[in-house]
Amino acid sequence: MRKPGRALRRPQQGRIVGGVAGALSARTGIGPNIFRTAFVCSSLAGGFGAAVYVLAWLFIPAAGEDGNIASRALADRRGIALAAGAASLLTVVLMIAALLHVGWLGSLSWPPVVALAGIVLIWRNASREEQRLLRQVAEPILGLSPGGRRSAFWLRVILAGVLLISGAAVVFHERITARVAWPLTGVALLLIAVLLLLGPWWLRIVRDQFAERQARIRAEERAEMASRLHDSVLQTLALIQRRADDPHQVVSLARAQERELRSWLFDGKAPGSLDGRAITVADGIRLIQQEIEAQHGIVVEAISVGECPLDDDLGALLAAAREATVNAAKWSGASDVSLFAEVEPTAVSVYVRDRGRGFDPAAVPADRKGLAESIRARMERRGGSATIRSTLGEGTEVVLTMPRTAGQREPSPAT
Amino acid sequence: MSGAPAKSGTTGKPTVFIVDDHGLFRSGVRSELGDHVDVIGEAEDVQPAITAIAAKEPDVVLLDVHLPGGGGQDVVSAITRTHPAVRFLALSASDAPEDVIAVIRSGARGYVTKTISGAELIDAIRRVAAGDAVFSPRLAGFVLDAFASQPEQQLRPAFDSELDQLTPRERDVLRLIARGYTYKEIGRELFISAKTVESHVSSVLRKLQLSTRHQLTRWAAERRLT
Numbered sequence: 001m002r003k004p005g006r007a008l009r010r011p012q013q014g015r016i017v018g019g020v021a022g023a024l025s026a027r028t029g030i031g032p033n034i035f036r037t038a039f040v041c042s043s044l045a046g047g048f049g050a051a052v053y054v055l056a057w058l059f060i061p062a063a064g065e066d067g068n069i070a071s072r073a074l075a076d077r078r079g080i081a082l083a084a085g086a087a088s089l090l091t092v093v094l095m096i097a098a099l100l101h102v103g104w105l106g107s108l109s110w111p112p113v114v115a116l117a118g119i120v121l122i123w124r125n126a127s128r129e130e131q132r133l134l135r136q137v138a139e140p141i142l143g144l145s146p147g148g149r150r151s152a153f154w155l156r157v158i159l160a161g162v163l164l165i166s167g168a169a170v171v172f173h174e175r176i177t178a179r180v181a182w183p184l185t186g187v188a189l190l191l192i193a194v195l196l197l198l199g200p201w202w203l204r205i206v207r208d209q210f211a212e213r214q215a216r217i218r219a220e221e222r223a224e225m226a227s228r229l230h231d232s233v234l235q236t237l238a239l240i241q242r243r244a245d246d247p248h249q250v251v252s253l254a255r256a257q258e259r260e261l262r263s264w265l266f267d268g269k270a271p272g273s274l275d276g277r278a279i280t281v282a283d284g285i286r287l288i289q290q291e292i293e294a295q296h297g298i299v300v301e302a303i304s305v306g307e308c309p310l311d312d313d314l315g316a317l318l319a320a321a322r323e324a325t326v327n328a329a330k331w332s333g334a335s336d337v338s339l340f341a342e343v344e345p346t347a348v349s350v351y352v353r354d355r356g357r358g359f360d361p362a363a364v365p366a367d368r369k370g371l372a373e374s375i376r377a378r379m380e381r382r383g384g385s386a387t388i389r390s391t392l393g394e395g396t397e398v399v400l401t402m403p404r405t406a407g408q409r410e411p412s413p414a415t
Numbered sequence: 416m417s418g419a420p421a422k423s424g425t426t427g428k429p430t431v432f433i434v435d436d437h438g439l440f441r442s443g444v445r446s447e448l449g450d451h452v453d454v455i456g457e458a459e460d461v462q463p464a465i466t467a468i469a470a471k472e473p474d475v476v477l478l479d480v481h482l483p484g485g486g487g488q489d490v491v492s493a494i495t496r497t498h499p500a501v502r503f504l505a506l507s508a509s510d511a512p513e514d515v516i517a518v519i520r521s522g523a524r525g526y527v528t529k530t531i532s533g534a535e536l537i538d539a540i541r542r543v544a545a546g547d548a549v550f551s552p553r554l555a556g557f558v559l560d561a562f563a564s565q566p567e568q569q570l571r572p573a574f575d576s577e578l579d580q581l582t583p584r585e586r587d588v589l590r591l592i593a594r595g596y597t598y599k600e601i602g603r604e605l606f607i608s609a610k611t612v613e614s615h616v617s618s619v620l621r622k623l624q625l626s627t628r629h630q631l632t633r634w635a636a637e638r639r640l641t
Contacts, residue, residue: 340595353596
């Protein structure tokens, strides 16, 4: 196996799959297309090229990264189990194919097994960008993305149809005689034996995958809940502390919070959210303006351009915008806050700006959940982004952007 | 910036006329303006305002959009026909976009909301007196909305006059105004001078007033319904 040299790095740009050809070309000075052709040819003839390619992908670090994928994969025990499971499954299939002497398939040996196991490891341990790239290649084939499900279905139907017809053709052409039937029975027995031996292990791997996914979903839900609680309960408690000398205010704040919490716990309406109260972005912006002006006694200059209906992603955007506005009202010391929302064909952006005292975003203590959790993480969980620009003495601006999904991109009536 | 107003030449302070149907508001504005400007008169309805402004010829008229005897745009169009040197700054609590656009299209050089601070109002009056345009964040938002880019129109630029669409730069400037930036801050953000920002804003005002864009009327009509 090729030893990764110091300068051997898989480039991020100009790659087609893993960037291996690009890395080799940068090292040797030979054009990447030569390597690509070589890899494809040797893959078709025996699968050797595919195995070498995958191993190179594992062992050559990506440009800008310290370690290669293989070193990370060593720590991923589930991934290794999954890779071994997939490899053993493929080995069994290949063994059967070899027994039946099914043309070219029977001549294959270790390279596809190595390639498959390697791809599983890459899949689980590659950097985020590489995983995204892999997903783009794989999703339409496996039918994982909601959009690709239909075409994936047809792909599978066509594949199954081709296999069925060729299988039937072979069977009827050869005629089932005792000479053919006996090995077939043998193969069936072998299959059952392998299933008995390895079946439970494969099942467990699949179950583990499922459990891991469940755990991840639970963690995300917990984070979502924490940011909701922060926005509602913790904010109200902070307000109560500030207005401790005004019992009426305290009572009304506490009552409002109680109502909100109850409606969340028992009716499923999340606090701090605009569920059901706003149906469009401009509605939501107006609501934020009214609520914060009422609660914090500060002027919110709210302006929205364009309009579109709210969905979950845009709801999260508005919740983050609300939080940013609350922060400005509480900490900036400014008497007014600018809140500007713009709906564009591909994204919705919200800008929250104050001319207050400003702060150093890097110096915010880690236990202050507002910025990290309620704004940044909330946006990132849904594919959006949050940028905070603040200058001491000049003020702060929070820029929130959420891409619009394809389903909601119908033209709004105003434009 | 077409020639300094003649009458303010002696004192250096622009002369101001206030048109608003609320006496309390008029006196409030008067006291806020203090002696930074010369308030030379006030009126509370369309007809009296037209006669008084024609007689006194102030540099700047602070104009409420809603008046009992009609809209502020009636005052603007009557005066600009006979006294083109008088400039109008719309000052209103009204957020109704169609009212604001109507006043601007009849010839006002700017629009600010009544929540504006005294210092900002004085600054806006000086700007208008000097011939510049004054866009509040709200007006910038309205204009961005009204001139929302239309992909199907961009496909056939021959039919779309230059007056009917904003340049990307003008859009950037308006966006920053809507985000609450001052002209100076906008200049710093876009690496241009405050003067250039002003000329972008003036050109947007010109488009707003001269555009025959069908879109603009349709937009205002739709906004009225909601």
